[in-house]
Structure formats: C-alpha cells, structure tokens
Amino acid sequence: MLNFDFYNPTHIIFGKDRLESIGTYVPTEATVLITYGGGSAKKSGLIDKVKTMLGNRTFFEFGGIEPNPRYETLVKAVEIVRNEKIDFILAVGGGSVIDGTKFITLAAYYDGDSHDLLQYGLSLIPLDVAGKAVSFGTVLTLPATGSEMNNGAVISYGHGKYPVMSVLTFPKFSIVDPTLTFTLPKIQVANGVVDAFVHTTEQYLTYPVDAKVQDRIAEGILLTLIEIGDTTIAEPENYDARANHVWSATLALNGLIGAGVPQDWTTHMIGHELTALFGIDHGQTLAIVLPALLEVRREQKRAKLLQYATRVWHIESGSEEEKIDLAILKTREFFEGLGIKTHLSQYGVGADKIPVIVEQLKDHGMTALSETGDITLDVSQKILERAM
Numbered sequence: 098m099l100n101f102d103f104y105n106p107t108h109i110i111f112g113k114d115r116l117e118s119i120g121t122y123v124p125t126e127a128t129v130l131i132t133y134g135g136g137s138a139k140k141s142g143l144i145d146k147v148k149t150m151l152g153n154r155t156f157f158e159f160g161g162i163e164p165n166p167r168y169e170t171l172v173k174a175v176e177i178v179r180n181e182k183i184d185f186i187l188a189v190g191g192g193s194v195i196d197g198t199k200f201i202t203l204a205a206y207y208d209g210d211s212h213d214l215l216q217y218g219l220s221l222i223p224l225d226v227a228g229k230a231v232s233f234g235t236v237l238t239l240p241a242t243g244s245e246m247n248n249g250a251v252i253s254y255g256h257g258k259y260p261v262m263s264v265l266t267f268p269k270f271s272i273v274d275p276t277l278t279f280t281l282p283k284i285q286v287a288n289g290v291v292d293a294f295v296h297t298t299e300q301y302l303t304y305p306v307d308a309k310v311q312d313r314i315a316e317g318i319l320l321t322l323i324e325i326g327d328t329t330i331a332e333p334e335n336y337d338a339r340a341n342h343v344w345s346a347t348l349a350l351n352g353l354i355g356a357g358v359p360q361d362w363t364t365h366m367i368g369h370e371l372t373a374l375f376g377i378d379h380g381q382t383l384a385i386v387l388p389a390l391l392e393v394r395r396e397q398k399r400a401k402l403l404q405y406a407t408r409v410w411h412i413e414s415g416s417e418e419e420k421i422d423l424a425i426l427k428t429r430e431f432f433e434g435l436g437i438k439t440h441l442s443q444y445g446v447g448a449d450k451i452p453v454i455v456e457q458l459k460d461h462g463m464t465a466l467s468e469t470g471d472i473t474l475d476v477s478q479k480i481l482e483r484a485m
C-alpha cells in the first residue's frame with residue numbers, strides 16, 4: 098500500500114426528511130446565499146423548503162448555475178457575496194451547482210484575477226494563494242460526482258474544463274436525501290451511475306499495491322452499481338435502489354477508495370475535452386472513453402483487469418486474454434444497458450475530429466496522463482480511435 102493522507106471533514110446527513118438539519122448546521126447569525134441551477138430545484142419546491150428552514154436568517158439567491166458551470170456565471174455570484182457580506186453559502190443542486198459554489202467560496206476572498214485559480218489542475222491550490230474561503234453546505238439533488246463530500250470542482254472557461262482543488266473547499270455538511278433525486282430525468286440518473294462507476298475504476302483499475310481494503314470497497318461499489326443500475330433508472334421512486342445509488346456515488350469520490358493506491362484519471366481528462374468541444378454530458382463522455390482506454394491499456398492494467406474480471410464480473414473460465422476481453426465487453430454492455438451509448442460516432446462526432454481533441458489535450462497540458470504518466474498524446478489518439 099502506498100503512503101497516504103486521508104482528510105475529510107464533511108458531515109453527511111443522509112436519508113429521508115433531513116432538510117431540517119439546515120436550521121441546526123447553518124450558523125444562526127449567518128447571512129446566507131442560496132445557489133442553484135437552471136430551475137429544477139425551484140420547480141420541485143425544494144428552494145422554498147430550504148428558505149423555510151433558514152428561519153429568520155437573512156438570505157439572498159443566485160440561480161442559473163448551468164451544467165458544466167461557467168466562470169463567467171460564477172463571478173456574478175462572487176459580486177453578491179462581496180456586496181452583501183455573505184458568510185455562508187448553501188448550494189442546492191447537482192455536481193455543477195456544488196462545484197460552481199466551491200469556486201465562488203474561493204474567488205470571493207481572492208484578491209487578484211480569479212482566473213488564476215484555474216491553473217492548478219489536480220494539485221491543491223497553495224494556501225498562500227487562496228488562504229480563505231466562505232463556508233458552505235450542500236443539498237444534493239443528483240447522485241454522480243461525489244462533490245457533496247470532496248474538495249474538488251470542475252469549472253468551464255473558454256473551450257476548457259479546469260479542475261480546482263483546495264483544502265478549503267470541503268462542504269461543512271451535505272444533506273443527502275435520496276428522495277430529492279426522484280425528479281431527475283432518466284438520462285441524468287444513468288449518467289450518475291456511469292460517473293460513480295468510472296470514478297471507482299479510475300482508482301481501482303491501475304496496478305496492484307496490495308491495498309486489500311481499498312480494492313474490496315471499490316469492488317463493493319462496482320457490484321452495487323451493477324446490481325441497482327437498471328432499477329434506479331426504471332423505478333425512479335424506488336427508495337432502496339436510489340439510496341444505494343446515492344451512497345455509492347458519494348463513496349466513490351470522497352477520498353476513501355483512492356487513499357494509498359495509484360490513480361488514473363485519463364478517462365476524465367479526455368472526457369472533459371469531449372464535453373468542452375461537443376457538449377456531450379459528463380457521464381456519457383466517460384462511457385465513451387473507458388472501454389476504449391481499457392482496450393489500449395490492457396497490458397499495463399493486466400493484473401487488475403484480471404482481478405476485476407473475476408471479482409466484479411465473476412468470469413472464471415477462458416484464457417487471460419479472453420477474461421480481459423469479456424470484462425471490457427461486459428463493462429461496455431453495462432453502460433449500453435443503462436441507455437448510454439459508448440461510441441463517439443454515436444454522438445455525431447467523426448474521426449476527423451480526433452486531431453482537434455488531441456490538440457485540446459495538448460493545450461491543456463494533458464500530455465503525460467495515467468497512473469504512471471505514460472499516456473502521451475499518441476496514446477490518447479489511439480484511445481480516441483478505439484472510441485469511435
């Protein structure tokens with residue numbers, strides 16, 4: 098097992114009818130900004146309920162944070178935070194609203210040009226750069242990103258998606274009530290299953306370091322997602338299926354399964370370019386890239402792919418090559434079975450676009466990806482060719 102630091106201060110308040118906790122955990126004297134997205138939380142009545150829970154606290158609202166939250170939108174909220182002396186933000190929404198809010202909390206205290214905060218990639222922003230952030234909590238409405246219990250955000254600017262990570266951007270608390278996700282369109286539920294699945298494989302399908310607990314928790318998450326995937330989509334109000342979906346998604350990216358193991362975020366980094374260039378949903382980009390990446394990287398990932406074949410897909414017979422082939426095929430079929438297409442061409446993107454995607458990866462410094470830093474632009478090109 099590799100050395101690791103594990104730090105996660107987020108208080109999770111899980112289950113039905115937990116909104117009352119807002120009254121307990123938002124400081125009584127706070128001036129609050131409620132952030133939300135394009136309207137789903139307004140339409141469902143959730144925003145009104147949240148306001149009721151705030152009682153006598155002074156609050157302001159900022160709606161309109163779009164999927165793949167844009168820098169230009171978020172800086173408008175920063176103005177409100179500064180002008181109204183907001184000291185607590187409550188993010189009500191999915192990964193985009195929560196991520197956008199994380200950026201707002203940092204930018205509000207940042208003295209320089211807040212574009213600066215986009216340049217640190219997957220490294221933590223140093224504390225002497227961003228040393229203070231507004232406290233925030235979340236009310237999660239979409240199970241996928243794990244943003245409700247991690248310190249990461251992904252911000253869109255120009256033709257890029259920029260990870261932002263800071264030790265200051267863990268939510269103080271997150272209300273994780275599966276019933277608040279019942280109104281999701283089926284496609285977003287399916288995207289959420291794929292996102293959680295791929296977060297798990299990116300911390301599991303690398304090379305063995307004898308991290309038995311991390312491996313078995315990762316396998317438990319994958320097996321759970323496979324077990325409940327169809328039901329959580331087909332039966333939106335099946336509480337048990339959705340509760341297991343939601344908690345799998347949170348655990349997939351709260352740092353637990355990634356502690357002490359190698360990680361390979363290539364699928365996400367290539368996927369971000371596909372969203373930025375072609376507007377394909379985040380979860381869908383992952384379903385396109387992962388099977389192709391596993392095919393191209395089968396040698397480097399051989400030992401873990403065999404473990405995955407046996408323990409997750411229960412493949413017991415055949416040669417090693419056959420087992421790996423079947424495990425990749427079953428992964429692809431799982432995504433397709435959820436209604437998510439796995440070929441780039443099915444999203445109207447032809448092979449002629451591959452050079453454009455590779456150029457974007459280059460522009461964004463994505464030239465040494467993977468658990469060992471050996472996915473060069475040439476290898477990314479091969480992955481994209483396989484993804485067609």
Ligand code: NZQ
Pocket residue numbers: 133134135136137138162163164165166190191192193194196238239240241242243244247249250251258277278279280281282285288289292350365379
């Ligand atoms: O904007 P509204 O009207 O609220 O509609 C949203 C949006 O259109 C809708 N929605 C959310 N909850 C709903 C609902 N509709 C009905 N009922 C509800 N209960 O769903 C749509 C998608 O929402 P979004 O927040 O964009 O989805 P998701 O949670 O998948 O977040 C995707 C974003 O997270 C980033 C992605 O890059 C992308 O920008 N990621 C963040 C990560 C992190 N912070 O750790 C890791 C992930 O890998 C990911 O990269």
Ligand code: ZN
Pocket residue numbers: 242292296365379
């Ligand atoms: Zn993701």
